[in-house]
Amino acid sequence: MSELSPNWLIARQSARFVLRERTVALLATLFVTLVLISAWLGWSATSTVDRIYVDAAAFLKASGQPVPTNPVLEISPLSLMRNMSVYVALIGALSAIVIGNRLVSIDRKAGVLPLIGIRPLGRSAYADGKIAALLGVVLGLIAIAGVMAVATFLVLPSVTLSGGQWLQLAGFLGVSALYMTCFGLVGLAFAARAKSETVALLVPVTLWLTLTFILPQLTANLNPTAAINPISALATPPDTSFFHWAGWLLGPLSLADAYKFASANLLDYLPQGMASPSFIPPVANIVLLTAAAACTAWRALSRIEMTQGDYDA
Amino acid sequence: MTDPMINIVRLSQEFEGFIALDALTMSIEKGEVFGFLGHNGAGKTTTIQMLTTLARPASGTASIAGHDICADPLSVRRCIGYVPENVRLYDTMTAAENLIFFARLSGVSEPKRRVAEVLDLLDCADLSAVRVGGFSKGMRQRIGLAQAILHQPQVLFLDEPTSGLDPMGIKMLRDLIGRLNTDFGMTIFMNTHLISEIAKTCTSIAVLSHGKLVYHDRIEAVTARYGDDAALEELYLSLAPQGRLAEVA
Numbered sequence: 001m002s003e004l005s006p007n008w009l010i011a012r013q014s015a016r017f018v019l020r021e022r023t024v025a026l027l028a029t030l031f032v033t034l035v036l037i038s039a040w041l042g043w044s045a046t047s048t049v050d051r052i053y054v055d056a057a058a059f060l061k062a063s064g065q066p067v068p069t070n071p072v073l074e075i076s077p078l079s080l081m082r083n084m085s086v087y088v089a090l091i092g093a094l095s096a097i098v099i100g101n102r103l104v105s106i107d108r109k110a111g112v113l114p115l116i117g118i119r120p121l122g123r124s125a126y127a128d129g130k131i132a133a134l135l136g137v138v139l140g141l142i143a144i145a146g147v148m149a150v151a152t153f154l155v156l157p158s159v160t161l162s163g164g165q166w167l168q169l170a171g172f173l174g175v176s177a178l179y180m181t182c183f184g185l186v187g188l189a190f191a192a193r194a195k196s197e198t199v200a201l202l203v204p205v206t207l208w209l210t211l212t213f214i215l216p217q218l219t220a221n222l223n224p225t226a227a228i229n230p231i232s233a234l235a236t237p238p239d240t241s242f243f244h245w246a247g248w249l250l251g252p253l254s255l256a257d258a259y260k261f262a263s264a265n266l267l268d269y270l271p272q273g274m275a276s277p278s279f280i281p282p283v284a285n286i287v288l289l290t291a292a293a294a295c296t297a298w299r300a301l302s303r304i305e306m307t308q309g310d311y312d313a
Numbered sequence: 314m315t316d317p318m319i320n321i322v323r324l325s326q327e328f329e330g331f332i333a334l335d336a337l338t339m340s341i342e343k344g345e346v347f348g349f350l351g352h353n354g355a356g357k358t359t360t361i362q363m364l365t366t367l368a369r370p371a372s373g374t375a376s377i378a379g380h381d382i383c384a385d386p387l388s389v390r391r392c393i394g395y396v397p398e399n400v401r402l403y404d405t406m407t408a409a410e411n412l413i414f415f416a417r418l419s420g421v422s423e424p425k426r427r428v429a430e431v432l433d434l435l436d437c438a439d440l441s442a443v444r445v446g447g448f449s450k451g452m453r454q455r456i457g458l459a460q461a462i463l464h465q466p467q468v469l470f471l472d473e474p475t476s477g478l479d480p481m482g483i484k485m486l487r488d489l490i491g492r493l494n495t496d497f498g499m500t501i502f503m504n505t506h507l508i509s510e511i512a513k514t515c516t517s518i519a520v521l522s523h524g525k526l527v528y529h530d531r532i533e534a535v536t537a538r539y540g541d542d543a544a545l546e547e548l549y550l551s552l553a554p555q556g557r558l559a560e561v562a
Contacts, residue, residue: 009417020405111401115460117367119418120390307367 006121010129015136018102027095028141034087035145039152042080046072046156076268077159078168081149085263088176089212089256092141096180097204099137100187103130104301105197108310117306127301130192131294134184142177149173165268172266175283178290179259183208185293189300197311215254218246219277237277251278258285316379318343318468318500319364323373326359326524333359335524336373341517343467346494346501348511348532350549351521357504358398360521361470364502365395378467391420394466398473398504400457404446408432408456411445412463419464431459435489451482458489462499469493471503475510483507487514508546512536520549 004012018024050072057067107113116126149169153161161169186204194200220237237243251257254277262282264270276282317340326334334356341347351357362368364375366386374381380388402411409428416424432438437455440448445456454474461469471490475483487510493499505511511518512532519529539547 004417006418009414013414017403017405106403110403111399112403114365114367114395114397115402115415116418118365118390118393118395119415120387120420121418122387307362 006119006125007128007132010116010121010126011132011136014103014106014130014133017106018099018133018137021102021106024095024099024102027091027098031087031091031095031141032144032148034091035084035148038081038083038087039148041083043152043156046077046080046159072159076165077153077156077161078165078172078267079269080152080156080159081169081172082263082267082269084145084149085172085176085260085267088145088179088263089259092176092180093183093208093212094205095141096134096138096182096184097187097201097208100134100184100189100297101191101201101204103133103137104188104191104304105200105311108191109197111310113304113306123302123304123306124298126304127298130188130301131185131297134188135181138177138180138184142173142180145176146170146173168266168268172263175259175262175266175286178286179255182255182286182290182293185290185297189293189297192297192300192304195312200311211254212256215250216257219243219250219254219257220247236274243277247277248279251276252280252285253289254278255286255289258282258289262286315343317341318345319347319375319377319502321360321364321373321375324360324363324370324375325372326356326363326368327371332524334363334370337521337524337526338373339519339526339529341500341502343500344494344498345516346490346514347503348515348518349502349504349521350506350508350511350518351504354523355521356524357521358472359524361395361472361502361504365393365470366390367395391464392467393470394461394464394468394499395470396454396457396461396472396474398476400453402445402453402456402460405444407442407444408437408448408459409441411456412460415460416463421464424463427463428459431463434462435459450477451479451485454478454482454486455489458486462493462497465497466499468500468502471501473504473506475505475507483510490514508549 019028050070053070053072057070060067107116146169153159153169183204186207187201190203191200194203220243237247257276258278258280259282261270261274261276265282276285278285280288319341321337321339323336323338324334325332325336337356337360349357349360359368363370364377364382366382366389369383374383376382377389378392380392382389402408403414406414409425409432412428412431413424416427421427429438429441432441435455435458437452437459440452440456445453448456458474474486474490478486490501490503491514494501503515512535515532517529517531518535520527
């Protein structure tokens with residue numbers, strides 16, 4: 001067997017450990033279950049409408065009346081996956097924070113940082129390994145979600161995706177992975193730098209709550225419950241100077257808004273003429289914020305205190 | 314004359330204005346078993362943390378086997394092993410799994426074979442498949458020593474290695490340290506509180522008090538001058554007049 005580089009050793013070891021963690025397993029199972037439910041709801045609703053249409057079309061045809069087009073064909077089949085964007089924004093992001101936190105806290109709580117710190121690997125290798133582990137776990141979760149989405153589209157009657165739509169679906173999964181990774185990186189950064197274990201988890205969760213529920217209120221006048229609804233979350237903000245300036249200033253930081261608009265666009269349910277409150281296009285916004293989170297996490301991990309490591313009591 | 318294995322030049326450390334180590338200068342020759350004595354908070358662990366590249370010095374520098382700890386930490390890490398005072402490992406993994414992971418990180422070729430070899434050397438092959446979570450302090454200390462010598466380092470740093478061990482554990486560890494020094498030529502740098510251990514194990518000693526080096530000599534010179542352990546203890550206490558030890562005494 002060829003020897004792995006230290007980065008990959010750290011990544012493999014960390015990913016293995018984190019997948020054995022009960023909290024991570026619970027959240028990952030919840031995320032996958034919700035995606036499965038989302039796929040089932042889409043499949044169930046579409047096939048019900050399709051069956052009713054087939055019966056109605058047969059009746060209309062027999063009675064010599066004109067047969068309207070199948071309503072299933074009037075909407076983009078991709079929009080069936082829109083509930084998944086809610087689950088990614090909520091449970092997916094939260095799972096990623098916990099995964100990021102656990103990837104570092106397992107080493108800190110085990111007290112093994114001094115034993116890792118004296119090995120002939122640069123601090124950057126440790127940082128690279130942890131970020132690679134996070135990416136691996138997040139991509140694994142998204143891959144499971146992707147398999148379910150593809151299976152749903154393959155078994156649904158009357159629904160076929162064009163080549164472009166398959167690409168849009170892949171794009172949606174990619175953007176979802178980026179969105180989750182961004183929160184995971186925040187989890188990594190605080191787990192590496194925080195002195196207390198509670199702060200290491202509480203700060204990223206507060207940040208997630210702010211980005212998901214508070215910023216959309218300031219940029220688009222969305223109340224918190226509306227923010228978790230992919231349809232109402234796409235409302236146009238009031239035309240006032242406050243929302244104009246809030247959107248301009250806070251829009252680029254409003255990650256949840258960017259994700260909702262990017263998802264709606266990729267899954268073909270974004271109403272025409274509607275745009276995100278940010279002046280930066282949604283996908284670019286997510287890429288920029290994830291890159292910023294990656295730099296922060298890398299810096300925090302490569303400067304992690306290796307002398308003892310454990311959190312303060 | 315050959316270059317010293319450890320060469321420390323005005324090494325200093327400071328924590329928020331508190332001087333933990335004040336311009337420590339000394340050298341340790343190849344093949345020595347060096348005992349570093351000092352009261353709690355004297356700066357012994359701080360010194361080890363800087364020499365093992367776990368912490369950066371505030372000023373000054375040191376070299377291990379000719380490699381500078383600040384300029385070339387990776388080369389330093391290749392030639393050192395370290396056993397912390399409280400050996401902590403991944404509790405949910407077995408001893409062998411822990412050691413294989415650390416062996417791979419150290420770039421050991423054939424890590425499984427090497428781990429089996431080291432566990433045999435330390436007479437703890439029976440612990441190989443046991444989860445570390447249930448280990449006693451003595452067992453952890455032995456696995457801690459195993460992880461430190463997997464890559465056959467030239468210098469072994471031990472931070473209070475006998476702390477919390479029973480007399481049998483202390484004797485076993487002393488014998489192991491002796492074997493690593495004589496059979497494998499490892500230079501040993503050992504922080505300790507136990508004066509009785511010094512004469513039995515070390516070839517040279519130094520005493521640190523409030524971050525300052527107050528004594529450094531070869532053990533023959535010390536025993537010739539002070540005789541038995543009790544006299545050595547007198548020396549130790551007299552060298553830390555402002556310290557907590559003196560207050561207790």
